[in-house]
Amino acid sequence: YRLDRTVGTVILNNKQLTMHLTGQAGGNPVQVNGQMQLTDAGSIGHIEVRGREMPIDERLLTAMPTRGAEILERLHASGTFNFVFRQDRSPKFPKGHFNSLDIRLLDCTLKDVRFPYPLTNVQGSVVMSGDNWTLTGITGRNDTGIVECSGRLDRRSGEQGVLTLELAGSEVVLDQELRDALPVGIRRFWDDLAPRGKADFVATVKHTVGRQKTEVVLDATPHANTVSIEPVWFPYRLEKLQGKLTWNNGLLQLGGWRGVHARTTVSTEGNCRFLPDGSWHVSLSHLSADRFRADHELLRALPDGLQEVLSTVGPNGLLSIDGSLDIYSTNVAQEESKKGLCAASWDCHLDVEQGCFDIGVALNNVHGGLSLRGSTDGQRWSANGEVDLDSAIWQGIQLTQIRGPILMDQSGVRFGAMTVSDGMKPRRLSAKVAGGKIEVDGMASSSGLGGFTVAASLVDADLERIACDSRGTPHRFKGRVFGSAEISGTRAGTHSLRGHGQLRLRDADVYELPLVVAMLKMLRVKAPDRSAFGSSFIQFRVAGPHAYLDEIELAGDAISLVGNGEVGFDGDVQMTFRSIMGDAEEQLPAMKRMLGGASGQFLLLHVDGSLDSPELSTEAFPTLAAAIQKLQSQRLEKSKSRRTASRPLQPGVTSQGGL
Incomplete structure (x- = not known):
């Protein structure tokens, strides 16, 4: 020098x-x-x-x-x-x-x-x-960030020595300048994660001079709740990040990470591996999010197919999630239109509190859980799981212990036996209702008008509890309800509904029903006991907003009624009954037709109006009335014929006969 x-x-x-x-x-x-x-x-x-x-x-x-x-x-x-x-x-x-x-x-x-x-x-x-070097008290700045460094080059550790650096940084800004300094794989992950804010870190860099080998161990923590992320593969912004990030020779580990979105807290642990070709794999364990709402912002962050299904199902309420999530980069170079597409797999449990769902039928006040396992390649996805709900409300009726399988993919949602694949034993979606049990199979499509199909069966439910729940007021109806139905339609409205089913009531006490009271009065049953009709049976069809009752039986010990009619979803009714003496359930179908035909010659009951305010009318001796009407019609025709035949008579000529 x-x-x-x-x-x-x-x-x-x-x-x-x-x-x-x-x-x-x-x-x-x-x-x-x-x-x-x-x-x-x-x-x-x-x-x-x-x-x-x-x-x-x-x-x-x-x-x-x-x-x-x-x-x-x-x-x-x-x-x-x-x-x-x-x-x-x-x-x-x-x-x-x-x-x-x-x-x-x-x-x-x-x-x-x-x-x-x-x-x-x-x-x-x-x-x-x-031959040895020591670095002490070295400090430098970048924007608001301060980096401190100490280290040594020890020639005794090898022929050419080992350089060890201890670095510490505070308030380092997570900006484009820092991003550009990172290796290619980490830059790709940075772009997909979109971090913002400031971070603190400590790092150890160990460089073996002779072998040109560098090992880096880094621990980083967010600085003073300033860090936020918004991954392109799940654009749901998380702020006030806390936790520890450790980099150890190509493996990035996350420990105790926690962030918030509005009132929602998200926490996780996991790791991320970076490969030489720039690809990466994120594995998150113990992923949990508490009390978040399935609002439009969350739905927009989901994969396209999952957005469509959940949008049609319409989840609402407070949700919590716990499980694991693995995310993979799909390729190194992506087209601009496909930016953010990642492959993923998940195994998680979703809890619902005061939630709502619409899978063809609206479920309210949902409490319970849903286990889901699924995967996506970045374009197509599928998930299967198990429904485990404690309770839900449908049309005011409480369902409890809702259990069964569910399957979701781009085409829609399937549940119950419709989820079965080859070699599997079918299981139905079941629930407790009013002391009985209901079992359901069905599907809801995510395409077009959102068609759905539901098949359900009900066994041994309490009529009084169903009536109280559905109407919101106490009733003294008694009986056990059994039934089955198959309904299909679309979310376009009730006009699309089609289906059929049957309903049976046993050990019944329905005397207080307005319709029953009115019919008993019409039949002049002045003081019937409370078991005037102990059982009933209805065979029905559904077409649009109407249920067509093809067969109705109200069976009692002294008198029974059989008939048919229709009921609108608005409660309007049109029904016709004929009476049978004795218990209709104990009579053979042929006997029922014969006795019904005989008694029907004397009296028919017509029911109009609504179920709450029925209007009844009777038709006495319907067969005799039809005969008199026919006779009068014939006499009228004969009278016309005679008047026509008398016109050619000459004046002054009179008929010798008369009627």
Whole structure:
């Protein structure tokens, strides 16, 4: 390192050498002082060189040993420094001398080639002692971030040594500049994660010089609730992130991570692997989110197919989720239109509190859970699971212990026996209702008008509880309800409904029903007991907003009624009954028709109006009335014929006969 315009003294006195020199380097003074005793074994003493505010420039790099120059070039170092170089000379040293160097960085900038994150206002101490180097108190800044560094180069650890750096950063801004400094795989993950805010970190970098091998261990934590993320594969913004991120030679581990979205808290643990081709794999375990709402913002974050199904099902209420999630990058280079497409698999449990669903029938006040396992390749997806709801309300009727299988994919939702595949035993979706049991199979399509099909059966339900729940007021109806139905339609409206079924009532006490009271009065049953009709049976068809009652039986000990009619979903009725003496259930169908035909010759009951306010009318002797009407019609025809035949008679000629 050449010094120009050097002045001073060099004194040799009886083999004692003393020097005091001052030269110029880079426009700054450099002092050289030394004292040396010359002996036959060699020189003994020291030489010390001091400089202040020296520039890091090409002259310095040229003068440095090759290894040191390469390090400075790789760091893109610039700025000024103070230094003290000392060489102690003695035959006792292996090389006859021992070098030491103390460098004080004043105002430098660094930008490592392998990690091009620029640091400014770099200060600190770099000390060389023999072949070993030590870094202490080095600090630098980038925006509001402060990075501290210490380390050492230990030649004793190997032939060419091991460089170990301890780094610590605070309030490091997660910006584009930091992103551009990361390896390719991490940059891709960064782009998909879209982090914002500031972070603190500590890192250990271990570089084996001879093998050119670098190991990095980094622990990072969000700074003061400033960090947020919004993954492109799940654009649901999470803020105030907390937790620990550990990078260990290609493996990124997440520990105790927690974030919030509005009032929702999301927490998880997991890891992420980065492969040389730029692809990555995120594995999240213990993923949980508490008390979030399935609003439009959450639905918009889901895969397209899942959005369509959940939009038609219309979940609402407070939801919680717990489980695991694995996400994979689908390819390294994606078209702009396919940005954010990722493959994924999941195994999670969804809890619902005060929720609502619409799967062809509206379920309200849903409480319970749903287990789901599924996967997606970024374009198509499927999921299967198990329904485990504690309770739900349908048309005011409470359902409990709702259990059964469910299957979802792009085509829609299937549940119960419709989820079965080859080799599997079919299971129905079942629930407890009013002391009885209901079993359901069905499907709801996500395409077109959202067609659905439901097949249900009801066994041994309590009529009184059903009546109280559905109407919201207490009733004294008694009986056990049995039935089955198959209904299909679309979400376009009730006009699309089609189906059929039957309903049976046993051990009944329905005397207080307005319709029953009115019919008993019409039949002149003045003081019937409460079991006037102990059982009933209805065979029905559904077409649009109407139920056509093809067969109706109201059976009692003394009198029974059979008939048919129709009921509108608005409660309007049109029915016709005929009476049978005795219990209709104990009579054979042929006997029922015969006795019904006989009694029907005397009285028919017509029911109109509504179920709550029925209007009844009777038709006495319907067969006799029809005969009289026919006779009157025949007499009218004969009378017309006679008048027509009498017109040709001549005036003055009279008929001899008369009627």
